[in-house]
Structure formats: C-alpha cells, structure tokens
Amino acid sequence: MDEKGTLPDSASGVCAVTLSYNGSPFAGFARQKGNLLTVQGELEHALQLLFRREVPTVCAGRTDAGVHARAQVVSFELSAEEIEQRPLPVLARSLQALTHDAIVIRDVERAPSGFSARFSAKAREYRYLIACDTSLPLLLRDFSWWRSDFAALDIGAMNEAAKPLLGEHDFVSYCKAASAEGKPTCRNLIELSFSKERYFEEPVVVAKVKASSFLHSMVRTLIGTFVEVGLGHRAIGWPYEALSARDRRAAGQTAPAQGLVLWRVIY
Amino acid sequence: MDEKGTLPDSASGVCAVTLSYNGSPFAGFARQKGNLLTVQGELEHALQLLFRREVPTVCAGRTDAGVHARAQVVSFELSAEEIEQRPLPVLARSLQALTHDAIVIRDVERAPSGFSARFSAKAREYRYLIACDTSLPLLLRDFSWWRSDFAALDIGAMNEAAKPLLGEHDFVSYCKAASAEGKPTCRNLIELSFSKERYFEEPVVVAKVKASSFLHSMVRTLIGTFVEVGLGHRAIGWPYEALSARDRRAAGQTAPAQGLVLWRVIY
Numbered sequence: 117m118d119e120k121g122t123l124p125d126s127a128s129g130v131c132a133v134t135l136s137y138n139g140s141p142f143a144g145f146a147r148q149k150g151n152l153l154t155v156q157g158e159l160e161h162a163l164q165l166l167f168r169r170e171v172p173t174v175c176a177g178r179t180d181a182g183v184h185a186r187a188q189v190v191s192f193e194l195s196a197e198e199i200e201q202r203p204l205p206v207l208a209r210s211l212q213a214l215t216h217d218a219i220v221i222r223d224v225e226r227a228p229s230g231f232s233a234r235f236s237a238k239a240r241e242y243r244y245l246i247a248c249d250t251s252l253p254l255l256l257r258d259f260s261w262w263r264s265d266f267a268a269l270d271i272g273a274m275n276e277a278a279k280p281l282l283g284e285h286d287f288v289s290y291c292k293a294a295s296a297e298g299k300p301t302c303r304n305l306i307e308l309s310f311s312k313e314r315y316f317e318e319p320v321v322v323a324k325v326k327a328s329s330f331l332h333s334m335v336r337t338l339i340g341t342f343v344e345v346g347l348g349h350r351a352i353g354w355p356y357e358a359l360s361a362r363d364r365r366a367a368g369q370t371a372p373a374q375g376l377v378l379w380r381v382i383y
Numbered sequence: 384m385d386e387k388g389t390l391p392d393s394a395s396g397v398c399a400v401t402l403s404y405n406g407s408p409f410a411g412f413a414r415q416k417g418n419l420l421t422v423q424g425e426l427e428h429a430l431q432l433l434f435r436r437e438v439p440t441v442c443a444g445r446t447d448a449g450v451h452a453r454a455q456v457v458s459f460e461l462s463a464e465e466i467e468q469r470p471l472p473v474l475a476r477s478l479q480a481l482t483h484d485a486i487v488i489r490d491v492e493r494a495p496s497g498f499s500a501r502f503s504a505k506a507r508e509y510r511y512l513i514a515c516d517t518s519l520p521l522l523l524r525d526f527s528w529w530r531s532d533f534a535a536l537d538i539g540a541m542n543e544a545a546k547p548l549l550g551e552h553d554f555v556s557y558c559k560a561a562s563a564e565g566k567p568t569c570r571n572l573i574e575l576s577f578s579k580e581r582y583f584e585e586p587v588v589v590a591k592v593k594a595s596s597f598l599h600s601m602v603r604t605l606i607g608t609f610v611e612v613g614l615g616h617r618a619i620g621w622p623y624e625a626l627s628a629r630d631r632r633a634a635g636q637t638a639p640a641q642g643l644v645l646w647r648v649i650y
Contacts, residue, residue, distance in 0.1 A: 136521040186521050220521070222517055254404070254452070254487070254526075255523065257487065315582060315583070316453065
C-alpha cells in the first residue's frame with residue numbers, strides 16, 4: 117500500500133487494481149457506447165457478474181485506442197459484505213478469469229478511504245518506444261513505432277530540446293485540438309528524456325515522459341515533434357517555439373498509439 | 384556476408400534471407416498440406432508470385448507451431464536473370480509486402496555458391512524466456528512461459544545441473560519420442576545457461592541454449608526438465624540421469640512453445 121498513501125481504513129471498501137494490458141485489441145480504456153471492446157468495459161462487466169450490480173470504476177490514465185499499460189491503476193468501491201464475500205486474492209483471480217486475454221490483473225489492494233485512482237494520483241509516467249524497422253526487435257513489434265530512419269535519431273539533440281519544456285507551461289500546442297476547448301491546458305512536465313537502450317540485443321529509443329497529468333494526445337504529440345528534431349529536420353529550439361505559439365498546428369505530428377505505454381502511476 | 388562464409392560467388396544465385404517472426408499465428412515454419420498458415424508457405428507463396436515458378440526454400444531451424452524466431456535464415460536459389468530483375472533490396476521489400484504481418488524480413492543477401500541455410504550452419508542458438516505470471520512483463524506476454532512459482536527458480540542449481548550435459552551426448556531422452564526412431568540422436572550441446580535478467584524492469588529468466596543442431600522439441604524438453612530442478616522438485620543430478628537413461632520418459636515435461644525463440648544461426 118505504500119505507493120497508494122497511508123494505511124487503509126479498514127472500514128473503507130475502496131479497492132485499487134493494478135493491471136497491464138496490450139492496447140492493440142481495445143478501443144481505448146474508457147467504456148464506450150455500443151459493442152466496442154474497452155478495458156473499462158471488460159472490468160465493469162466482470163465486476164457486474166461478480167457482484168450483481170453496477171460497480172463504477174475510475175482509472176489513473178484514460179489511455180487511447182491502441183495505447184498499452186504496464187501498470188494502470190483502477191479504483192472502485194465495494195461494501196464490507198462484498199469484500200467479505202470475495203477476499204482480494206479471490207477477486208484478483210476472478211477478474212483475471214472474466215476479462216479479455218490482453219489484460220493481466222497484477223494486484224488488487226484495499227485503499228484508504230477517499231482514495232481515487234484518478235484524483236489521488238500525484239503523477240503519471242509514460243514511456244514511448246521507437247525501434248528500427250529492419251532490425252526490428254521481434255518482441256517489441258506491437259509496442260513500438262518502427263522507423264526506417266531510426267539510426268539517424270540524435271537523442272542528444274532531443275534531450276537538449278526537451279529542457280525548456282520542463283516545468284509548468286500551457287501545453288495547448290501539444291493537445292489534440294478538439295479536446296482543448298474551454299479546458300485548462302497548463303500542465304507540469306516533470307521529465308522528458310530520451311535514451312538509446314538495448315532490449316533483446318536490439319537498439320531502441322526509449323522516451324520517458326512524466327507529468328502531474330497529461331492532456332489528450334500530449335505524449336504522442338511531444339514524441340512526433342521531438343522525432344523531427346532528432347532527425348535534424350527541425351532546430352533544437354523548435355519544440356519550445358511550438359509550445360510558445362499555443363497553437364496545435366505549430367507542433368509536429370501525433371506519433372502512433374502502438375509505441376505508447378502507461379508505465380506507472382505515482383501516488 | 385561475414386557470418387555466412389566467404390565472399391559470394393557472383394555467378395551464384397543463392398540468396399539468404401534473415402527474418403524474424405512471431406510464431407503465434409503459424410502452424411510452425413515448415414510448409415504443410417492443406418491451408419495451414421506456415422512461415423515457409425508464406426515465403427514460398429511470395430516467391431512464386433514474384434518469379435512465376437516454384438522456388439524451394441531451406442531453413443536453418445524448423446521451428447514448431449508457436450515458436451518464434453529473432454533471426455531465422457532461409458536460403459533459395461535464383462537465376463542470374465531473376466536477380467537482375469529484382470535486386471536484393473527490392474526483393475526484401477517485396478517479400479515483406481507479400482508475407483504475413485507477423486513476419487519481418489530483416490535482410491536479403493547473396494550467399495556463396497553451395498550455401499545452404501540448413502547444411503552450412505555450424506550452430507544454432509535458442510533462447511527460452513520464463514516470466515512471473517503476476518508481475519508479468521507486458522511486452523513479454525506472448526513470448527514467455529508464465530509461472531506463478533517463478534520467484535522460487537534457483538538458477539544456480541539449474542546452471543550446476545547443466546554442466547554434465549555440455550558436449551557430445553545421445554540426447555534421445557530430450558527428443559520427442561516419435562521423432563527419434565531410426566535417426567541419429569547424438570548432438571553437441573555447446574551452451575546451456577540460465578540467467579535472471581530484467582526486461583522493462585520486470586524479472587525474467589533467460590535460458591541460452593546453443594548446439595550444432597537440435598533434436599525435435601529438444602530445447603523445450605531441456606527447459607521443462609531444468610525448471611523441475613530450479614524449483615527443487617528434483618535433484619541437481621536428475622537431468623544427467625535422464626540423459627543417461629536414453630528414454631524420453633526419464634526427462635521432464637515439454638515446456639510450452641510460446642517461450643522459445645530461435646535467436647541466431649552461426650555460419
């Protein structure tokens with residue numbers, strides 16, 4: 117429980133589920149109308165089967181269609197009787213059994229009274245993986261943006277360009293245009309760094325992006341913009357200029373969903 | 384070409400393709416009768432479309448259904464006219480375009496006259512990945528054997544047990560029984576080692592298994608046997624006793640296909 121706050125109030129029925137998923141088959145995390153497969157839909161359907169009532173859930177990060185999660189957190193409230201009826205390890209196994217194969221239930225814990233996976237979160241960390249299309253890491257195939265110009269990426273330039281974006285700024289230029297209207301678009305960017313790593317002996321560029329919270333498509337727009345700098349198509353100062361323009365059209369393209377992973381949530 | 388022998392004879396039309404694949408959708412590498420999806424079937428179908436004739440192919444390691452490859456090698460022979468008609472980079476792109484999504488064409492090279500992906504290979508290296516089912520590495524989900532008793536694996540014991548199996552032995556105890564009849568079953572085991580590594584911050588046990596060549600299901604039977612030692616269910620001397628028994632029933636279970644990857648072929 118240490119990551120999710122103080123010791124749980126034993127009278128609280130708030131539960132926190134930590135789960136991984138491969139985002140490929142899902143139309144995103146958030147439940148949608150119609151028969152679309154969503155992570156929240158799978159979880160709430162399973163909870164309804166188990167408790168014979170609607171159990172509303174809240175998540176730390178509403179991932180878009182095709183975006184993956186390594187450690188998403190979802191909270192919901194159960195009654196004392198419901199918890200007695202299905203102790204947490206049993207609940208974890210039941211949720212695993214009743215949800216789509218691409219979801220892995222990693223943990224179910226009691227949370228302190230008033231805990232919300234969304235509102236109690238202090239920060240979210242995402243990672244974005246970029247790989248080379250020809251020496252493609254087999255195991256990353258579904259989890260990376262493959263590029264034929266991968267070898268040309270200058271991560272020194274990308275890291276240099278990231279510095280002025282750290283801290284609190286209006287990130288409206290990095291937000292999906294339709295989602296920004298009439299909403300606060302200031303965010304505190306805590307980390308934006310790029311490193312060349314090897315996974316399974318294959319080179320991969322890993323972007324670590326951490327913020328208090330994110331705007332819609334913010335990580336993917338940052339990545340799409342910084343790749344242009346890494347390739348030398350744009351100057352190191354461009355991402356900050358785009359930020360200052362407060363206009364989505366000033367920034368680069370939105371990188372594909374498949375490279376993005378909600379890595380962890382900090383409480 | 385350095386890995387595949389001397390400089391190519393320019394009169395030779397032998398080509399060597401290096402490819403990766405996710406084995407999940409395939410009924411193995413080898414072409415089969417009927418409409419079964421196979422890696423060889425995909426390659427030969429593509430070659431037939433390109434050259435309007437049957438182009439027989441040979442591979443370095445005939446992986447079973449569900450087994451993956453990081454760098455499988457496949458060879459075939461083209462005429463001088465065919466090579467002129469489709470230079471190698473064009474051929475690589477065409478093969479990529481005409482084969483199943485789970486296949487990645489990494490390279491197409493000219494090989495020396497007489498080169499065979501199968502018979503010219505000096506050794507094959509496989510890796511087998513074992514992960515923990517609850518802290519499951521998201522990106523390894525389709526490429527590992529998940530076990531709830533993962534944390535208990537004692538790789539020191541497994542490495543100790545591996546020593547007497549190195550070198551030339553009759554591995555019939557580690558061969559799928561039906562495949563061993565009437566065939567030579569001596570093999571030279573060059574490496575069998577286990578290490579605990581972290582991929583994407585998650586613990587994983589990686590087995591490296593290298594031999595001149597392998598018997599049918601040999602790697603998976605070794606893994607199934609050594610996991611019993613790692614868990615303390617069997618003594619360190621057991622895998623060698625099973626070897627000496629020259630009886631498939633003396634060894635452990637066959638580990639699942641999804642954890643196995645043909646890692647590289649040495650020429």
